[in-house]
Amino acid sequence: MNECKMHERLMAYYDGELTGAALSKMEQHLLSCEACQAELKQMRNLSSLLQTAPAAVPSVSRQRFAAQVVLQLGPQSQPPVARSVLRLAWKWMPVGLVAAWAFVQAIFVVAGVVTVLGDLGLPLDWLWQTALDLPLPGRPASSWLALGQGVVAWLWLDGVITLALGGLFLGWTASWLVGRRNHWVEKGVNNGSL
Amino acid sequence: MTEQTQSDLMLVQAAQSGDRHAFNELVCRHRSGVVNVVYRMCGDAELAEEAAQEAFLRAWQHLPSYNPRYAFRSWLYRIAVNAALDVLRRVRPGLEEPDELPHPNVIQPEVALESAQRAEAVRKAVLALPPACRAVVVLREYEGLSYQEISAALGIPVGTVMSRLSYGRCQLRLALAACLEAL
Numbered sequence: 304m305n306e307c308k309m310h311e312r313l314m315a316y317y318d319g320e321l322t323g324a325a326l327s328k329m330e331q332h333l334l335s336c337e338a339c340q341a342e343l344k345q346m347r348n349l350s351s352l353l354q355t356a357p358a359a360v361p362s363v364s365r366q367r368f369a370a371q372v373v374l375q376l377g378p379q380s381q382p383p384v385a386r387s388v389l390r391l392a393w394k395w396m397p398v399g400l401v402a403a404w405a406f407v408q409a410i411f412v413v414a415g416v417v418t419v420l421g422d423l424g425l426p427l428d429w430l431w432q433t434a435l436d437l438p439l440p441g442r443p444a445s446s447w448l449a450l451g452q453g454v455v456a457w458l459w460l461d462g463v464i465t466l467a468l469g470g471l472f473l474g475w476t477a478s479w480l481v482g483r484r485n486h487w488v489e490k491g492v493n494n495g496s497l
Numbered sequence: 498m499t500e501q502t503q504s505d506l507m508l509v510q511a512a513q514s515g516d517r518h519a520f521n522e523l524v525c526r527h528r529s530g531v532v533n534v535v536y537r538m539c540g541d542a543e544l545a546e547e548a549a550q551e552a553f554l555r556a557w558q559h560l561p562s563y564n565p566r567y568a569f570r571s572w573l574y575r576i577a578v579n580a581a582l583d584v585l586r587r588v589r590p591g592l593e594e595p596d597e598l599p600h601p602n603v604i605q606p607e608v609a610l611e612s613a614q615r616a617e618a619v620r621k622a623v624l625a626l627p628p629a630c631r632a633v634v635v636l637r638e639y640e641g642l643s644y645q646e647i648s649a650a651l652g653i654p655v656g657t658v659m660s661r662l663s664y665g666r667c668q669l670r671l672a673l674a675a676c677l678e679a680l
Contacts, residue, residue, distance in 0.1 A: 314659065314662065314663055314666075315644075315659070318637065318643075318644065318662075319643075320643065320644055345670065345677070346666065348677050348680050349666060349669060349670055349673070349677065350638060351680065352615070352619060352673055352676055352677060352680060353619055353623070353638050353639070353669070354638075355612065355615055355616050355619060356616045356617075356619035356620050356623070357616060358529075358533050358536065358639075359532050359533060359536035359542045359545045359546075360542065361528075361529075361532060361546070362542070362543075362546060363546075365525050365528050365529070366525065368524070368528055368546075368549075368550075369521045369522075369524035369525045369528065370521070371550065372521075372524050372550055372553045372554065372557075373517050373520065373521045373524070375550070375554055376517060376520070376554065376557050377554075377557075377558065378558075379513075379515065379557060379558055379559075379560055379561050380558050380559055380561060380562070381561055390564070478566070481566075482565070482566035482567075
């Protein structure tokens with residue numbers, strides 16, 4: 304039994320799963336650890352031995368096998384509606400996120416413009432009085448303070464919303480990249496072996 | 498783009514829409530891999546062919562549910578492993594009968610016989626592994642899948658892949674100790 308503390312990582316090294324610093328560390332370790340060297344040799348011997356068992360010899364050609372399969376094909380099962388909807392939603396998620404962000408920004412911009420117009424003395428009294436009760440020129444200084452606090456609150460809220468939408472967007476992008484990586488791996492396998 | 502250079506993904510998308518020619522091409526591409534996986538899982542060439550056909554038929558049936566975010570090969574191997582296990586459950590009593598050994602028609606018959614016996618010992622040792630463990634060993638040792646790919650193919654965490662692989666190799670080393678010493 305190999306009692307070496309690196310023993311647990313040896314199998315991952317053998318299977319080509321280590322990269323970067325972990326790989327270098329293991330390679331360095333193997334130069335001096337006889338127990339791990341012996342274990343590695345045993346793993347190689349086992350793999351060689353396993354390869355001595357021949358693969359199945361097909362009784363029919365590839366094309367004939369495929370033709371036999373295709374002849375037996377029945378109807379395809381339809382994916383559940385909920386799953387289809389979820390898949391569609393996932394596919395269009397980045398567009399939705401950008402649209403949501405643009406919508407929020409538009410609201411803030413319009414609200415900001417209306418506020419400034421009001422500050423400039425344009426006749427928007429009806430808007431303030433009916434909707435927001437924000438300060439107008441000529442009102443007390445406390446009203447201006449309230450306006451400033453309101454703007455800060457808006458900016459803070461805008462930041463939080465942008466961060467949340469941006470986080471979701473990054474998460475979706477990372478997931479998409481993982482999916483593309485799987486696709487590239489598969490493509491590489493196909494080019495190499497089939 | 499010619500038929501040969503079409504990626505699996507394009508073929509899968511076409512097959513998902515019911516294109517049987519596209520599926521025919523997918524079967525041609527993945528037949529040897531699937532047959533090998535099921536053969537290593539059940540140890541019988543005839544059963545392997547039957548299980549491989551079953552796997553492709555199931556793949557066709559469930560193709561509309563396939564999520565292209567995952568590698569098609571991993572998805573297909575998952576179906577193949579399950580098909581092999583189902584076939585094994587159906588015909589387990591006859592499983593002990595070994596396949597016909599390869600013909601020792603090489604120049605040195607003793608060497609050929611020894612090689613055939615070793616291959617048979619390997620086949621039996623692999624078959625003696627618990628199915629869940631055997632699937633991991635087969636996908637790693639014979640199909641060369643990475644831990645991540647095995648994890649996706651079998652729907653288990655990478656840590657479980659590693660522990661099953663470690664256990665499987667340990668059992669194989671014990672079972673094949675005599676053959677390993679002779680190497």
